[in-house]
Amino acid sequence: SQQGEEDPQALSIQEGENATMNCSYKTSINNLQWYRQNSGRGLVHLILIRSNEREKHSGRLRVTLDTSKKSSSLLITASRAADTASYFCATDASPLGGGADGLTFGKGTHLIIQP
């Protein structure tokens, strides 16, 4: 079952603008990860934020996590044509004792950067 849901489903912006994607989830989590996927290829890990963290930066990426609202956002600043891809959030909600169900992915946001 899908735990995370990204919003919007698709986003088209001009190169140089900022892109913001949101992710909502349903249960308590240990961490939330963002991945990028180009044209149905493998997933590239972007950033991992743990449940006790509120914000994290990596280069042009900024991720926030609000556990009270069960939501996260990914901001890509100064977008480039190469940022065109699908972006997925994935959550880990596994209990400490094991019995993990793997990462649970949302359906993704398809981002198009227009040159």
Next chain:
Amino acid sequence: KAGVTQTPRYLIKTRGQQVTLSCSPISGHRSVSWYQQTPGQGLQFLFEYFSETQRNKGNFPGRFSGRQFSNSRSEMNVSTLELGDSALYLCASSLDRDNPFRETQYFGPGTRLLVL
């Protein structure tokens, strides 16, 4: 370090056949997970292996199975293929701690399976 590799990259099979996909994790990674990606269901967890043992399993029928070898390489097998098994199959490796999903998962390029 070399990344996660998957073979073959593309595969065409017919209904009723079986298929075996292979995944080689990043050197030193002992946990390997498998995911299925389809347009309708998105990315779904199949199973995770560590030290040659299936440690976690998703909600897939018994036709889907896997194994892991002593060098951490993993294979997954799908028997009696159905049209709905057409998908991109991704494997991911991670450093094992108490729980591999609490760490970064490194994904391979995937194997695209088409069932006719």
